[in-house]
Amino acid sequence: MKFLVWLLGLFSLAVALKLAAQNPGYLLLLYPPYRLEISLILFLILLLTLFIMGYFTVRLVLSAIRLPAYIRQSRIERSHSKAHAAMMEALNAFFEGRYALAEKAAVRAMKLGENSSLNSVIAARSAHELREFSRRDTYLAASDGKSTEISTMHLMAQAKFSLDQHQPQAALHALTELRNSGVKGHTGALLLELRAQQQAGNWDAVLDMTNQLEKQDAMDSSAAMQIRQQALLEKIRAHTLDAPTLLALWKNSPQEFKRLPKVVAAIARALIYQGDCRSARQIVTDKLNQEWDRDLVLLYGDCLADETVCQIEQAERWLKQHPDDAGLLLVLGKLCLQQKLWSKAQNYLDASNSITPSIDAYTTLGHLAEKLQQPDEAFKYFQKAMSLAQGK
Known part of the structure; x- marks a missing residue:
């Protein structure tokens, strides 16, 4: 567009000069006692030349005046460009897991004048991943x-x-x-x-x-269900709920929660802790009738209520189905000891040890020997229990 304007201007000037050449006029300048006579065409050419020179002179002066501001602005823009590039480098390095590089790039961006507080947060997060907590806190305070x-x-x-x-x-x-x-x-x-x-x-x-x-x-x-189960389980294990609250919690819990052996064990232990052994025994019994669990059966022996005979009868019914369960035999030995059935307790405990020797079984045999006033036998059983505890 500018080229066309200049082209039209040159054609116009050529036409004007052609017309002026056909009209041989002149210009008379009079300043007494001086007199100057000059061709009109030459005057116009001189006037145009002076105008062009004046125009470019003014442009040159203005450019010289504006040069320092231009240089400052150019430096600022270049600094901002470097700072922005450093910030992008910090972001890329952070999400790539290169935390040392991310921290350095974020700090460089801040020094270059990048005002975004994103740099200080990136630097803080990177320092945290590097376990440089003092630097992390300094960066975080900046944001x-x-x-x-x-x-x-x-x-x-x-x-x-x-x-x-x-x-x-x-x-x-x-x-x-x-x-x-x-x-x-x-x-x-x-x-x-x-x-x-x-x-x-x-x-x-x-x-x-x-x-x-x-x-x-x-x-x-599925994740929500797992968290709910953990929360309910931890509430039970905290032993801060009384027996009625525990039973209400158990009643209102989802069925998939009740089917977990660790949950049954936790609610039973909590009820025993609160003194409600009967409810604990019933919950454990129901679970074992549905699904046998070798760890849960050991807890059955801790549910000592006033109905030990009924517990022994129930355990003996299970023994017909699981005759080689050392834990069940141990529980029967404990229950018989509680009921002062010395001979049956001895037989069950010996049977348990014959399958899988255990510290608990030998310790219970030691207590049985003490009840029977057999200190030497009690000492031997306790010694065996200690040897098992020491891994010998």
Whole structure:
């Protein structure tokens, strides 16, 4: 477009000169006592030349005046370009797992004037992965007190760092600050809070967080079920619930939860701890009738209530189906000892040891020998139990 304008201008000038050449006019300049007569064409050419020279002179002066500002702006843009490149290098290195390189690149970006607080968060996360906690805290402090987005990154990073160092209360404090700042329904924050509640042992809160995450489709049903089972199991193992609450919890638990032997064992131990041995025995009995478990049968012998005879009868019915179960024979020996059936206790305990010698069986035989006032025999049994404990 500029070329066409200049071309038209040159043609116009050529036409004007042609017309002027056909009209031999002149220009008279009079300044007493001086007199100057000049051709009109020459005057116009001189005037045009002066205009062009003046135009370029002004442009040159303006360029010289603007040169320092241009150089400064060019340097700033070049510095920003280098800083942005360093930040992208830090991001790439961090997600590739090259944390030392990511930290160095993020620090370089900050030194080059990159104002994004993302650099300080990347540097902090990289230093955390390198277990350089003092540097991590310094970087993290640099991102504090900024905009809402930066504050969110800062608090999320702080919560993650606290969890990795097993400081759930500090993590919960950071997540509470995040929620108070107006950030709600944040899936990442909910997942961090779930971890924090698990570390803190707040199992009711764990169940609530699991429900929220499942509603948001942030957790599949199988993972949610596993977390719920763990939370319920830990609530039982904590021994902080009384017997009626434990029974209500057991009653309202899902069937797949009740079928787990470790859960049955946990609820039985908790009920025994609370003094409700009858309920514990019933739960263990029902489970063993459904599915035999060698570890669970040992717990049956600890459910000592006022109905030891009934327990012995039940255990002897199981013995017909599992005659070679050393654990069941040990339980029968303990129950017979509790009922002062010395001979039967001796036979069952000896049978248990003949299949699989155990510390518990020899210790129980030692107590039986003491009951029968046989100190030498008791000493031998205790010595055998000690040898087994020492791996001899």
